[in-house]
Amino acid sequence: MKYKFLDNTNHFIDYLLKTFLKDKKILVDMTCGNGHDSLRILQNVPNYEKLYFYDIQKKAIENTRSLLESYAYKNCIYLNKSHDDLSDIEENIDFAIYNLGYLPGADKKLVTRLDTTMSSIQQLLIRLNYGAIIMITTYPGHEEGSLEDGKIYDYLKSLDQKIFNVIKLEFINQKNKPCKTYILEKRSEDDGEKSNL
Numbered sequence: 001m002k003y004k005f006l007d008n009t010n011h012f013i014d015y016l017l018k019t020f021l022k023d024k025k026i027l028v029d030m031t032c033g034n035g036h037d038s039l040r041i042l043q044n045v046p047n048y049e050k051l052y053f054y055d056i057q058k059k060a061i062e063n064t065r066s067l068l069e070s071y072a073y074k075n076c077i078y079l080n081k082s083h084d085d086l087s088d089i090e091e092n093i094d095f096a097i098y099n100l101g102y103l104p105g106a107d108k109k110l111v112t113r114l115d116t117t118m119s120s121i122q123q124l125l126i127r128l129n130y131g132a133i134i135m136i137t138t139y140p141g142h143e144e145g146s147l148e149d150g151k152i153y154d155y156l157k158s159l160d161q162k163i164f165n166v167i168k169l170e171f172i173n174q175k176n177k178p179c180k181t182y183i184l185e186k187r188s189e190d191d192g193e194k195s196n197l
């Protein structure tokens with residue numbers, strides 16, 4: 001390995017998960033794929049109460065289920081549907097992660113789409129508990145991913161800073177449009193200010 005820390009953003013994201021998610025209870029993986037992100041979340045958030053998983057691919061749900069069952073994780077709710085339908089989630093949410101794009105090695109046509117992604121994010125933001133964290137990784141290197149990233153950036157940039165803080169993690173010296181990760185935190189207390197959502 002040429003780089004030990006900044007070879008990709010995973011080490012940094014793991015650090016954030018470990019540090020800031022200790023007390024989070026209701027977690028959602030919006031694009032579970034093969035379950036690698038779900039596993040990283042569960043390993044870093046020992047006090048969770050429930051983890052919901054979405055994927056439109058049956059195979060992805062099966063892979064995630066078999067991975068997490070091999071670690072005996074409990075209270076996992078598998079949703080083989082699009083993440084713009086939040087109706088199965090009973091509680092308000094403390095943490096959600098989107099790893100957008102397509103699953104490496106699978107059908108590239110089964111890629112996340114601008115409209116459903118935006119609808120999902122917009123619905124999610126009004127279902128959050130105070131102090132909730134959201135992570136969104138985009139892949140602007142392919143056409144749909146570039147459109148998705150642009151729209152997400154514009155939307156997140158417009159959020160009221162009294163309610164959300166948003167940062168962007170990005171390799172600024174890499175060629176070929178590398179991935180970007182957006183991290184949002186919802187303010188911890190209600191001070192009576194109205195949201196612009």
Ligand SMILES: C[S@@+](CC[C@H](N)C(=O)[O-])C[C@H]1O[C@@H](n2cnc3c(N)ncnc32)[C@H](O)[C@@H]1O
Nearest residue numbers: 031032033034035036037055056082083103112
């Ligand atoms: C980059 S992969 C996710 C990788 C995964 N988190 C992992 O750790 O293996 C993106 C996933 O999003 C899924 N996907 C695409 N559109 C979706 C939608 N509307 N709702 C939920 N999942 C979707 C794809 O099937 C694919 O598995």
